[in-house]
Amino acid sequence: MDSIRNYNRQGMIGSRLCLFVMVLLLLQPALVTAQDQTVVRIAPAAEINSDRILLSQVARIAGPDPLLIARLGNIDIGRAPLPGRKRVIESRHILARMNKSTGGLPRDIGLDFPQRLEVSRKAVTIAKERIAEIAAEWVLARVPWDQENVRVAKVQANTAVVLPQGRVTYQVKSPGKLDFLNTIALSVQFLVDGQAVKRAWVTLNLEVIAPVVVVRKPMGRYQPIESQDVTVVLKDLAKLPSGYFTDPAEVIGKRVKRTVYGNTVLREDLVELPPLVNRGDVVTIIAEAGALRITARGEVKAKGRKGERISVVNLDSRKRVSARVLDARTVKVEF
Missing domain, CATH: 2.30.140 (Spermidine Synthase; Chain: A, domain 2)
Structure with a gap:
């Protein structure tokens, strides 16, 4: 068994040496001394950190001519693998790139290549x-x-x-x-x-814990909201519909639009301002134009909240006008 291993090892060394010698014989018509020779040695594996593979990144280049060493080192062998990946390159591909880049390799170059070069790319x-x-x-x-x-x-x-x-x-x-x-x-x-x-x-x-206004007990439809009817509790806002209130002052004085249960979170769609005037109420109609101010008594034809426009009949002229609710006793005609 040991003799077989030694034989295989010797065979591999012999193949590599044979490649080296054959390249020298093919590319160098005349022998040069080792002192004058530029040698390019490539290990079986190399790691780089660029988009292109240069010969200087995968080979050790030694020789007496710095310009030749720099020229060989700048030879582009090909595209680098993606970060964290590997690429295998055949030695014949490297030789072809070197020949193409130099227009034919100089006579005084020695080459020591593996049959295949494995190039890996550094990565984070x-x-x-x-x-x-x-x-x-x-x-x-x-x-x-x-x-x-x-x-x-x-x-x-x-x-x-x-x-x-x-x-x-x-x-x-x-x-x-x-x-x-x-x-x-x-x-x-x-x-x-x-x-x-x-x-x-x-x-x-996200989970957002913040205070919101809830009712303490069940409330019937159109029931006015007073301070004792509401309190503030901590809730996850991300789990609530929009339109919630965070300050009880925002709802006190309003009324609920429909029946709500205890601990219900009050929202804008659940409360409203109660109407200041109702159908049949008698109010004062105000009309102003510059310094001129006219007042008349009118009858409300539809309920209205503060700021809303409603229909009012002038009790003197019997004409119907549109007016804005100012308070429970006054509406204003706007020109």
């Missing part, structure tokens, strides 16, 4: 968890509430990103207006040395 991987963390930090820095009352309930990045090595920075953007109480979608653009390379998408939801 940003995990999905880190991308999600970046997005969450960006959102929390912009919420309109105290951060102690806000937490990220759910966050998910769609993918990890693999980047070439370099100075990594990122930019977080929202494709639209931020709505903190609904699902937030963000893009995270990664840059390497100032150049945009990869983009990931993140979705997240």
Whole structure:
């Protein structure tokens, strides 16, 4: 068995040496001394950090002529693999590139190549968890509430990103207006040395604990809301419909539009101002034009809240006019 291993090892060494000698014989019509020779040696594997593969990145080039060494080192072997990936290149491909770039290799060059070269690309991987963390930090820095009352309930990045090595920075953007109480979608653009390379998408939801106004007990339709009828409790705003109230003063003096149960969160669609005037009420009609002010008695033909326009009949002329409700006893005709 040992003799077989030794035989295989000797065979591999012999093949490599044979390739080296054959290249020398084919490309060099005359022998040169080792001292005068430029030698290009390539190991079976190399790791790079660029978009193109240069000979200097995968080979050791030694010789007496610095200009020739630089010229050989700048030979472009081909496209580099993607960051974190590998590419296998045949030795004949490298020789073809060298011949094409130099117009035929000089006589005093020695070549020591493997049959195949495996090139890998350096990379930096940003995990999905880190991308999600970046997005969450960006959102929390912009919420309109105290951060102690806000937490990220759910966050998910769609993918990890693999980047070439370099100075990594990122930019977080929202494709639209931020709505903190609904699902937030963000893009995270990664840059390497100032150049945009990869983009990931993140979705997240917040939990926002804040005070909201609720009724203490059941209330009937059109029942006026008084201070003892409401209180403030802490709720997750993200789970509430829009239009909630945070200050009891916003609802006191209004009435509920329909029957509500105890602990119901009051919203704009559940409350309204009670009408100041009702059909049949007698009010004072005011009409003003510059310094001229005219008043008359009128009969209300439809209920109305403060600021609303209603129909009123002038009791003197019997004409119907449109007037704005000022209070429970006064309406105003506007020209």
